[in-house]
Amino acid sequence: DAKTTQPTSMDCAEGRAANLPCNHSTISGNEYVYWYRQIHSQGPQYIIHGLKNNETNEMASLIITEDRKSSTLILPHATLRDTAVYYCIVRYSGNTPLVFGKGTRLSVIA
Amino acid sequence: EAGVTQFPSHSVIEKGQTVTLRCDPISGHDNLYWYRRVMGKEIKFLLHFVKESKQDESGMPNNRFLAERTGGTYSTLKVQPAELEDSGVYFCASSQVPLWGGDEKLFFGSGTQLSVL
Numbered sequence: 001d002a003k004t005t006q007p008t009s010m011d012c013a014e015g016r017a018a019n020l021p022c023n024h025s026t027i028s029g030n031e032y033v034y035w036y037r038q039i040h041s042q043g044p045q046y047i048i049h050g051l052k053n054n055e056t057n058e059m060a061s062l063i064i065t066e067d068r069k070s071s072t073l074i075l076p077h078a079t080l081r082d083t084a085v086y087y088c089i090v091r092y093s094g095n096t097p098l099v100f101g102k103g104t105r106l107s108v109i110a
Numbered sequence: 111e112a113g114v115t116q117f118p119s120h121s122v123i124e125k126g127q128t129v130t131l132r133c134d135p136i137s138g139h140d141n142l143y144w145y146r147r148v149m150g151k152e153i154k155f156l157l158h159f160v161k162e163s164k165q166d167e168s169g170m171p172n173n174r175f176l177a178e179r180t181g182g183t184y185s186t187l188k189v190q191p192a193e194l195e196d197s198g199v200y201f202c203a204s205s206q207v208p209l210w211g212g213d214e215k216l217f218f219g220s221g222t223q224l225s226v227l
Contacts, residue, residue, distance in 0.1 A: 044203075
């Protein structure tokens with residue numbers, strides 16, 4: 001079972017920042033927080049991951065709270081192509097599979 | 111660099127027939143995963159190869175499913191005989207073995223849409 005809780009859906013205006021929350025209150029010290037997304041009919045796409053520190057790459061930023069019990073994925077300037085289901089996943093090691101939950105369906109509106 | 115390639119993109123078969131799905135991972139990736147999404151359900155893990163060895167096959171639904179990765183390159187997933195409930199999208203993913211246990215990025219293929227009639 002997924003160890004994360006995410007809102008079912010969110011809307012965001014095009015050009016604005018999309019902030020997607022995730023709760024992972026039972027995360028253990030060695031577990032990473034991963035974000036993937038699935039755009040309609042495509043395979044899941046890696047976005048970003050982190051352990052303790054905030055992370056930023058060309059796609060997004062990941063803000064992890066100090067107690068690590070929650071995190072927020074930030075898409076700084078959402079476009080229509082960012083409409084997708086976003087999955088927040090906690091995972092310990094490469095020997096354990098990614099467990100996908102229901103994710104958050106983000107709709108970017110023009 | 112080519113991504114993860116899956117073939118066929120779509121397959122329509124009748125109940126009781128056999129289907130073989132193929133996955134070509136990114137060159138150099140030792141980890142290969144199979145996942146499945148049944149309509150209306152979440153994406154579910156099926157199994158994990160490290161090179162040619164099955165690391166974890168706890169997600170395989172039953173013995174009608176057989177996965178192979180001879181030579182540690184491409185992988186096949188055979189369903190024999192196919193049942194109606196096997197319909198769904200089958201995804202393959204690959205990754206490099208990370209230096210740190212949790213620092214692993216999976217790259218997914220576009221999936222094979224299987225319809226069993």
